[in-house]
Amino acid sequence: MINRMTQMVGIAGIHRMPDYSSRLERAVAMTEAAAGVSLSYFRCDPEIEIKADESPVTLADKATERSLRDSLRQYFPQDAIFGEEFGQSGEGTKTWIIDPIDGTRSFIAGLPLFGMLLGYLVEGRPKLGVIRMPALGEVYSGGEGLNAKCNGTQIQVSACRALCQARLFINEGDKLAVSEPAVFSRLVRSGQLRRMAADCYPHALVACGLADAVVDYDLQPYDYLPVSAVVEAAGGLMTDWQGNPLTMTSDGRTVTAATPELLAELLELLNRP
Structure with a gap:
């Protein structure tokens, strides 16, 4: 399995890779709480706005991102946040990145294939991520040095080569x-x-x-x-x-x-x- 577990060896010896497991557990929990916000609007004929790039946005997008931002400020107040609906807040090398409803068009149409995305970046590189599918009851998670999981069960890609x-x-x-x-x-x-x-x-x-x-x-x-x-x-x-x-x-x-x-x-x- 391809992974990024390679250890860096220098004059000072072996440098251990940071352990992101506790952050990933918290990220999964935060998206679970925010999923309730999204679902409270789902199939309720949400009010729609059209953004400058002609993509739609609903009250659910904004409320879901607010929920995630509130949780991030509570648990990781030192980290920056970059979200689709409310942009950048805070500065530094550690950033949480949010797409509150990935698939707003699906959400508007009542299709249960919209997702929620939350990632953690260090110096712009992704270190962990969560893909939650609120209407399907599925959550996929993983990160650098960590196993990928779906609803807590380890997953891996296929062996298809052609x-x-x-x-x-x-x-x-x-x-x-x-x-x-x-x-x-x-x-x-x-x-x-x-x-x-x-x-x-x-x-x-x-x-x-x-x-x-x-x-x-x-x-x-x-x-x-x-x-x-x-x-x-x-x-x-x-x-x-x-x-x-x-x-x-x-x-x-x-x-x-x-x-x-x-x-x-x-x-x-x-x-x-």
Whole structure:
């Protein structure tokens, strides 16, 4: 299983990796409390606003993020917070990143595939993440040096190494078809099984071995950084379309894959002239 447990050895000896287990336990608990907020608005015809980028936002998005921010200020007052709805608060090298409802369009339509994302970054790199699916009663978690879990049970990615055998999710297919038609055309002819989807759930399915790969598009840091921590803790990989590690400044095009071989094949497909 691929992980980031490599120890750094220097003149002073072995440097131990920080233990993020207690933070991850607290993060899972905070998202559980916030899920009740989201669900109190679900399928209740929420009031909708349209943001400057033409994406929708509801009272549920804002109330859920407030719940998470309140919990973070209580338990980690020294850390900065960056959220989709209320931006940045605080400064420093340690930051919590929030997407209160990942899949607001699904939420508005009554589709139970919306998620909640919470991640912890150190110097911009994801160290732990939580993917909670409030309406499904599922929570996926993991972090650097920690096992990935779904509802407390350890999970891991599949062993799929070939795209022709892969269960492939194509996220944001409508956007891809317009902006990247050649890529979209190649993707819809790839994989053994293909599904069109959106948002965080397909990535969670890769983490637990039920899917093998996801190609995603037009994401923000709060969409992909928490997710990447879970995928990598499960032994998978998540990069941009050039194979680079994801950061706060990545361009929003991502690939999630169960194995290095599968990732390499997808990157070749995405970047083919």
